[in-house]
Each structure stands twice: as C-alpha cells, then as structure tokens.
Amino acid sequence: MFLFAxxxxxxxxxxxDAADKIGKKQKLSEFASALATLSVHKLKYSAQLxxxxxxxxxxxxxxxxxxRLYDYLSQPLSKFESAKHFPLPLLDGDDTSxxxxxxxxxxxxxxxxxxxxxxxxxxxxxxxxxQTGAAPEAYTRNKSGNLRITVSLTIIHSETFSTTLDFxxxxxxxxxxxxxxxxSKYNLYIENARLNSGEYDAGYNQVSVDSFGxxxxxxxxxxxxxxxxxxxxxxxxxxxxxxxxxxxxxxxxLGGDASIFLNLARSDxxxxxxxxxxxxxxxxxxxxxxxxxxxxxxxxENGRMLISFLDQGVSDDTDERxxxxxRRIESGFFGVKQVQEGRLRYSSIFRLFGxxxxxxxxxxxxxxxxxxxxxxxxxxxxxxxxxPLYLDNLSYSAPMLPDAYYYNCIxxxxxxxxxxxxxxxxxxxxxxxxxxxxxxxxxxxPYNQGLGFMHTQTNPDAVALFPESDLLNRxxxxxAHDATHKVPGVFAEIYPDAADLKMMSAFAKGFADxxxxxxxxxxxxxxxxxxxxxxxxxxxxxxxxxxGWVRFSSATTxxxxxxYMSSAGIVVENGDLTIxxxxxxxxxxxxxxxxxxxxxxxVVFKTPPDAKVQAAxxxxxxxxxxxxxxxxxxxxxxxxxxxxxxxxxxxxxAETFQGTSLVYFPALAVKPAGSDGVSQDAQLLTFSFGQxxxxxx
Amino acid sequence: MKPVYLRxxxxxxxxxxxLILLLAAVQANAVELNVARQGEVKNVPLQAPYNxxxxxxxxxxxxxxxxxxVVNGDTVTIxxxxxxxxxxxxxxxxxxxxxxVTVTENQTVDTNTMTKPLDLGTIVNNAxxxxxxxxxxxxxxxxxxxxVIEIDIDQEIAP
Numbered sequence: 011m012f013l014f015a016x017x018x019x020x021x022x023x024x025x026x027d028a029a030d031k032i033g034k035k036q037k038l039s040e041f042a043s044a045l046a047t048l049s050v051h052k053l054k055y056s057a058q059l060x061x062x063x064x065x066x067x068x069x070x071x072x073x074x075x076x077x078r079l080y081d082y083l084s085q086p087l088s089k090f091e092s093a094k095h096f097p098l099p100l101l102d103g104d105d106t107s108x109x110x111x112x113x114x115x116x117x118x119x120x121x122x123x124x125x126x127x128x129x130x131x132x133x134x135x136x137x138x139x140x141q142t143g144a145a146p147e148a149y150t151r152n153k154s155g156n157l158r159i160t161v162s163l164t165i166i167h168s169e170t171f172s173t174t175l176d177f178x179x180x181x182x183x184x185x186x187x188x189x190x191x192x193x194s195k196y197n198l199y200i201e202n203a204r205l206n207s208g209e210y211d212a213g214y215n216q217v218s219v220d221s222f223g224x225x226x227x228x229x230x231x232x233x234x235x236x237x238x239x240x241x242x243x244x245x246x247x248x249x250x251x252x253x254x255x256x257x258x259x260x261x262x263x264l265g266g267d268a269s270i271f272l273n274l275a276r277s278d279x280x281x282x283x284x285x286x287x288x289x290x291x292x293x294x295x296x297x298x299x300x301x302x303x304x305x306x307x308x309x310x311e312n313g314r315m316l317i318s319f320l321d322q323g324v325s326d327d328t329d330e331r332x333x334x335x336x337r338r339i340e341s342g343f344f345g346v347k348q349v350q351e352g353r354l355r356y357s358s359i360f361r362l363f364g365x366x367x368x369x370x371x372x373x374x375x376x377x378x379x380x381x382x383x384x385x386x387x388x389x390x391x392x393x394x395x396x397x398p399l400y401l402d403n404l405s406y407s408a409p410m411l412p413d414a415y416y417y418n419c420i421x422x423x424x425x426x427x428x429x430x431x432x433x434x435x436x437x438x439x440x441x442x443x444x445x446x447x448x449x450x451x452x453x454x455x456p457y458n459q460g461l462g463f464m465h466t467q468t469n470p471d472a473v474a475l476f477p478e479s480d481l482l483n484r485x486x487x488x489x490a491h492d493a494t495h496k497v498p499g500v501f502a503e504i505y506p507d508a509a510d511l512k513m514m515s516a517f518a519k520g521f522a523d524x525x526x527x528x529x530x531x532x533x534x535x536x537x538x539x540x541x542x543x544x545x546x547x548x549x550x551x552x553x554x555x556x557x558g559w560v561r562f563s564s565a566t567t568x569x570x571x572x573x574y575m576s577s578a579g580i581v582v583e584n585g586d587l588t589i590x591x592x593x594x595x596x597x598x599x600x601x602x603x604x605x606x607x608x609x610x611x612x613v614v615f616k617t618p619p620d621a622k623v624q625a626a627x628x629x630x631x632x633x634x635x636x637x638x639x640x641x642x643x644x645x646x647x648x649x650x651x652x653x654x655x656x657x658x659x660x661x662x663x664a665e666t667f668q669g670t671s672l673v674y675f676p677a678l679a680v681k682p683a684g685s686d687g688v689s690q691d692a693q694l695l696t697f698s699f700g701q702x703x704x705x706x707x
Numbered sequence: 708m709k710p711v712y713l714r715x716x717x718x719x720x721x722x723x724x725x726l727i728l729l730l731a732a733v734q735a736n737a738v739e740l741n742v743a744r745q746g747e748v749k750n751v752p753l754q755a756p757y758n759x760x761x762x763x764x765x766x767x768x769x770x771x772x773x774x775x776x777v778v779n780g781d782t783v784t785i786x787x788x789x790x791x792x793x794x795x796x797x798x799x800x801x802x803x804x805x806x807x808v809t810v811t812e813n814q815t816v817d818t819n820t821m822t823k824p825l826d827l828g829t830i831v832n833n834a835x836x837x838x839x840x841x842x843x844x845x846x847x848x849x850x851x852x853x854x855v856i857e858i859d860i861d862q863e864i865a866p
Contacts, residue, residue: 221824242752244804246769246791278824282788283810290791298825301836304846318836320827331824338827368806369791385827393837400831446854455853466767467789471842473849487852 035175041120042128042161042177046703048116049098049130049159050181052076052109054699058555058575066601067693068557068576075102079132083185084692086150086683090136098130098159125166133158142184144520145191148504148682149689152526154184159703179703184528184558188577188603188694190520190628190653191504192497194678197239197260198362199653201514201637203376204266205660212271212381213661214358221327223277223287223366229326233644234275234286235669236361237262239372241649241676247371247465249475251482254373255499256681260651260674262362263511264376269489271381271454275357276323276332277366286357287366291380291460292321293470301387302470305448307431314391315431317401317448322383326355338385338400338450354383354452359658359667363460371464373482373498374457375511377490384453388427396427401449456489458482500681514630514637514655521607521628527581528558528698539566539580547701553596554578554604558698565611568593572604577694579605586611592621592645601693603650603675612638613654617645626650626678644670651678746793746808748781761808763801767792774801783808 056076058068070076079096101110139155146152159179166172193199205213218230225233240259248254254261264270277287279298294300305317325332339354362378364370386401425434432448434440445451462472469475476483484491495510496502502509508516533542539562543549548556554574565585573596580587587608595602606613607628617623623645630653631637637655648670658664683689751761759778764771767789777783777798785808787794792802 242806244791244806279788280824282785282793282805294788299830299834299836301831301834302846303836303840303843304850306840306843316837316840318834320830320834329824331826334827385831387831387834387836389837391837391840393835400827453853459853464791468767470839471845474842474845487849 037120038163038165038175039177041116041122042163042175043179043703043705044116044120045100045128045130045161046159046177046179046705048100048109048112049132049161050179050699050701050703052098052100053079053132053157053181053183053697054557054701055555056109057697058557061598063598065598067599068602068697075099079134080697082134083183083697084151084695086687086689087136087139087141087153088150088687090134090139092136094134096132096134098132100128100130127164127166129162129164131160131162133160142186142523142525144523144526145504145682148191149187149189149680149691150683150687151689151691151695152186154182154525156180156182157699158706178706180706181703182700184526184698186526186528186558186696186698187691188559188579188605188626188696189678189680189691190517190605190626191682192501192508192517193514193520193628193653194626194651194680195261195498195501196263196653197237197372197651197672197674198235199263199511199514199651200657201265201512201655203264203270203657204268205270205658205664209268210271211266211269212273213664214270214360214658215273215324215354215356215381216661216665216667217275217286217357217359218326218355219275219277219284219286219323219357221276221278221325221329221332222281223275223284223289223323223325224281225286226327230356230665232356232359232665232667233669234357234359234361235667236286236365236671237370237372238364238368238671238673239370241674243676245371247461249465249477249482250480251373251485252499254482255501258676258679259372260676260679261372261498262374262376263495264360264374264378265495265512266376269377269379271379272358272360272362272457273354273356274323274380274382274460275361275365276325276327278331281366283367285365285367286361288323288357288361288363288460289366290369290467291363291463292323292382293463293467293472295468305432306391307433309390309396309427309431311430312390312396312427315388315396315427316391317386317388317432320385320387321453322385324354324357324381324383335383335385338402339383339452354381359664359669362457363464369464371461373485375485375494375496375498377494378457379454379489380457380460381452381454384451386448386450388431396431398424398428401428456485456487458485458489459487461486504682514653515632518630521581521605521630522609524561526559526579527561528696529556529560530563531560532563533566534564537564537566539568540570540572542566556580556698558696559605562587574602574604575599577602577604577696579607581605581607581609582611584610586614588614588616589623589625589645590616592617593623593625595624601677603677603694608636611636612640614640614642615644615648616642619643619646621645622647622649624649624675626675627652627654629654631655641668641670644668647671647673649673650675746783746785746795746810748777748779748783748803748807749809751779751807761803763795763799763803765801767794767802771802775799777803785810 057070070080100113139153142154143152161177164172164174216232217234218226220226245257245259274288275286277284277289293302301318301320303316303318307315309315322335362374388396390396466472476486495512531542552571556578557576559579561581563583567588569590571591572593575596604625606625610631613627613629629637629639639654677693680691751757753759760776762776763774783795784797785793786796791805793805794802
C-alpha cells in the first residue's frame, strides 16, 4: 500500500512537472511568436520611420544591423551566398522609441526577468528567392522570397547552466524598383505626337510670349510644358552621343511618322531671365549681335558683299520691337502666307530645352524641327550697308504677269548689289534662287541643332563642334535618320525585341508586370483611393506606407495630400487615375519617388495651382482612346517623368493646353547592369515585408 | 568781305556739316549693347557638390579653370550672357552658371532703350558680321540640310 501510494505520488509529481514544462514551453512559444512579430514590424517599418537627412529615403540608420541586412538584400540575387545570417537586435542603434516601449511592455506582461534572454537572427538563403522584374538581366536587384527568422530564447538556470530553445519563422519579402526600364530614361515620352496626317504638322504652336520672352497670358490660353531634363544637376552639353545616354539626364521622344514643327519662342538680350523665351538656341555674341555670314559675292560697284542671317524666335507682341522682325518676313510671298495663317505668331507648347532663365539640354528623338524667323541682311565687306540692307522677300501682287513680276523684282534699283554680286538677273531661276537662298524667311532646322549654340552660343559654327564620326552629329544635322526612333545605347539591349521607340507596348512589360505589385485592391465599388489605402492599413495620416507597388482594379482618385514614406507605385488597371492634391515624399525622403500608372486609362491632373507633385507618370492603353496625361488643372511643378501614348489629340486641344514645369528625377536615368551584373538602381528600391511572421514547425 | 581763311572755314564747315550731323545721329542711336546688370546669387544647394558655393570660372564652360566662388546672397554684376553662363565683373570677374543668379535690378542700365527689347534695326546697325566670314561653304551646306521640306516654288509663285 505504501509503495502504491509512493508510486502514485511520483506519478502525480511527474504529471505536474510535465504539465509545468508544457505550460512553460507554450508560454515561451507565445513569447517567441510575439518577438517574431516585433521583428517583422521592425523589418517592415523601422526603415520607413527613420528620419535621416543623409539617406534622404527609407533606409535604416547607417551602421545598424538593419542597414547591413538591407545592403545585402539590395544586391543582385547572383551575389547572394547560399545562406547568410544577420543578427537582428530589436533595440539597435538609433531605434525608435515606440519599439522599445512595446518590447518593455511585452517583457513585463510575460513576467520574465533576467532569467531569460532573447536573440533574433535573420537568415537569407539564396534558394528562398527568385529574381523578378520586367528586365531581370538588365536591372538585377528585383527579387521576391522569404526571410527566415530564428528567435532563440535562453533560460538561465544558474551561472553555469542554461537552456536554449529556437523558434523558427518566415517572412515574405518583395524587393522591387520604382523604375520602368527604357521609359524611365525619358523625361518626356509621347508615343505618337502627331496632331494630323498632313505634311505640315504645326498645331502645337499656341503659346503667346511678349517681346521679352515672357509668357503673355492675355493673348492665348495655352501654357507651355517647360522641361528641366537633369533635375537641376546643370549638366552641360557634351559633344558625344554617349554622354546623353549615360548622363543622369532625361531624354525626350516625340514619336510620329512625319515632321512636327515647333516654333521657338522669342527672347531678348535685355531679358536674361525670361521665363518662356528660347533665344539661347540661337547664335549670339556677347554683345548680342547674332548675325552670321552665309554667302559672299563681288559687287562691281562696292566690292565684296556678304549676306548674313539673324535668327529670332516668334512672338505675337504688337510693339515695334517685335514687328520690326516680322516686316522682313511678311513682305514676301511665303512669309505673308505663313504669318497670316498664324503659324508664326505663337510658340509651341513645349520648351524641350528649357527656357532662357534655365536652359536644359537633352537629346530630342523623333522627327522634330524647330521653326523660327531668319532675317537676311547684306553688307559690304567693310561692314557698311549694301543695297538693300535687309533682303526682303519681294512682294507679289497677282495678277501681275510672271515675267513682268520677276523683272520688276530683280531689277529694282536697290537690288543692284545683289544682282552684280550674286549673279542674279530677271529670269525665273534667279528669282527662285533669290527667294530660297538669300531672302528673309521662315526657317526650320532639326531641333537638336540648338544644342550647338547651347554648347557655345558665341560660335556661329557651334554645330560643327560635334564630330562627324559621332552619332550625335546625325541628330544635330538631321531630324530623320536611321537612329531617329531607335532605343539609344545601352538601353537598346534591355528588350532585344524592341529595337525602336515607336510602340509603347514594347515596354509595357516594365510597368504592367503584375509580379511587381505587393498589394492588389479591388475598388470597383469605391473610387476614393485614400479611403481604400487607409482600410488596407497602407495609409496613416495621409502618409503612404506601401513600401512597394499597389494595384487598383478600377478608376481611382487621390483627393487629399499624399505623402509617401518610401518609393512606391500606384497602378490603376482599368480607368483613369485622377490626381486632385499634392503628391510628395514625406520629410527627409527627397530621394524617393512614386510611380503613378494608368494601364488602360488616362492620368488626369486637377490639382490646386500651387501644388507640387513628385511622381513619375505613365499613361498607357492598348487602344487609342486612352493613354493620355491630361492637365485640366496642372500642378505648379511635376518632378519625375512623363510617358504616354498621346498628350493632346488635335490642335484644338493644344490651343487650351495647360502645361507645367516638368523636372526630371535623375535617379530614373540609371543604366542597366554591365558585365559585373550589378545595376545601379539601389536608390529607388522598395522593400515590402509581410505583415505577420509564419511559424515554421 | 570775309577774310579768305573765314570763307574757307565756312566752306569747310558746310562741307563737314552733313558728316557732323551723321555722327550726331549715329551717336544718338548708339546703344551700349554690352550692358551691365545686377544679379543676386540664389538657391545654390547647400549639399555636395555645391556646398553653397557657385563656382566662378575663367570661361563659359565646365572645363574652364576655376577662379573662385560666390555664395547665396552675393550681388554680382552681369556684363554679358553666353549660353547658360553669365559673364560677371564683380565681386570677381569670370563666368558663372546662370541658373543660380537672378537678375534683380537694371541698376547699371544707362538708357531707357535697354529696358526694352531690341528692334531689328538696332541689332543690325551694331552688328559686324564681317568679322566671322569664315566657313561660308559649311554654313551654306548646313542650311541646305535644314531644308527638309522641298518647296514647290513653281506652284507657289504661279499667278
């Protein structure tokens, strides 16, 4: 009986010990789970919450354990080791107080003291990851996979005896770049910029400037889209094509199957900071004399004669300072026709190379020509005026008989020098030669020719600075050559099947890739993006903590100020993406960028006039009905880049176009990986971690 | 009867009169195009590589040697423009990138003429294109290349 009682007692004691052990282990497991959750929240939020004036983006404090993990995860997958361990102390470096408070509360609730210690380790295993992204060979940092989190709890029984238990978890992570291969290299990309099917496409010329080169809002409704192509890096014009491709500079593409004529805006020597003028695209000496000789001949009476040209932009100002230029053009047959048709009063809605106050050189691709006034004068070799001082286009009044007309024109006494020096007579051929070579007229040239004078404005032969052996020379001397529409340089290798820029769909993989998205939101019943983001826990006090790409299924509107904590993207699959408020990075995150993408719709701006938007914008559609960026009420500045199928559909829309300042985000110009396999797109990486750890048993 | 020398003076004066009037007219029309203006250095980034300093160079180009620097708030005298560069004469002479200089006042402009845009006549009268009459064939060729649309002149001038 005694033995039985002893045995039963020992059985009860064993049961009690076992229950105690199970209870303790259960408690430790729950404690470990809580620590794992805290670890995931640290991974997910601490970088976003770091306010670093040096990092300027969502990045852990330099030197911290998290920073080492981020650096490792930023690498291309090919650089990963088979397994790499990272200690993750929950209170590390300049950690945020909220985490330390949570940890203290957790410790207190669990009732543990010095007898328990925790150690958390994150393990990155190469086989747990796959490479993602639209062009993984070119931009090699995108990937998704799982992190392994080990929470080790050590129970200290005595100074010499302790027990350690490991609890294992996993956490999904998606690392994607807010960058779109090829298109991101363009500050402005328009798949089809043509407004009509005719040969002379000049419908963009709608913006009024005064004689100083300042915008005159009383005479036209249209406002220009002013480009700053290097994000204020002030990159100079260099003479080789590769510089434009490799510099942190946004290119311009205005696609279409024939020439587009863009009138350059007048600006004047006395208005050095004109906000709309484009006089910097013309030859000017330091004393503002812009005449360059083109033809010479010998006059029997006055010796050597020079015919020089002077180029000037267009203005619809009615003061004498402006009209004095137009008189030289209008008096001729072609000139009066072109001026009367209104082609030469208004400047274009584009300032592709910036404005007089801030020139911004880049390479313009597409069959684009700049158009302007060319005034011809004739002087003797010693600088004294010849006869005539200006070479007017001779007036023509039908129904004068042609022969009599030519005779009267060429034989006017004031043209004596012209005749003798340049071998003209009263024949039709002479008249043709006079009109097409020597007279004042409307002129045009490849748009990129302005780069020569942006390099050295004081050199009348600045265009000749570009070596003939270099591809850039072809862009400067022609607007239609075999490289006009080609994807340039190293960017041509990103999509081997997309050799040219003509079809935006060739690059659609870069922005339509569903695998890049971290969140999918079905919003067919609710267009308010802010409301939905808040419901998803991605928005807190108008601050977006998406840390990745968010896809909405239907049209949506950003109707309140949106500040993003890290680089990210908002994609609308069907319908318009409407922006009604400022969109900007949160404080100390100036190096972050948000992508705004409409896959089958338009991106519509209806912002307050003083709003600033820092975002790259893509409007795409498989059909021609959509894919536009519409500026109903544009922001004061758009910092990022623009890519679209079409900007305006016809000259009527151009007439009321409301432009803005488009400032390129230089990080978007990142080149694809070279032979080392490492692309330099780390700045725009987004780290999207799962919300909860998953226990691995 | 006037002495001969006075008659000669009167005759010479009459002969000189058109020239004097012409010179006076030229003087009246003369415009100092290379006019100085005031500007203020603004918005030079405080971060690297600027560190708040706007470099003054010997010539209008990034490759030109550095002469010194000006900082935000400095007033500079602009003598001329050269592309995206201003030629300045004070506080030190050289060229600066124009984006960070805002023209403030036309304090040094001498005449009202210079507060208004230049008309064609003023520019042409002060121009001396004969100093750059080299490379004429190359320029002609460039202009020919620019003519991308062939004008059907026969149709255009037909009555």
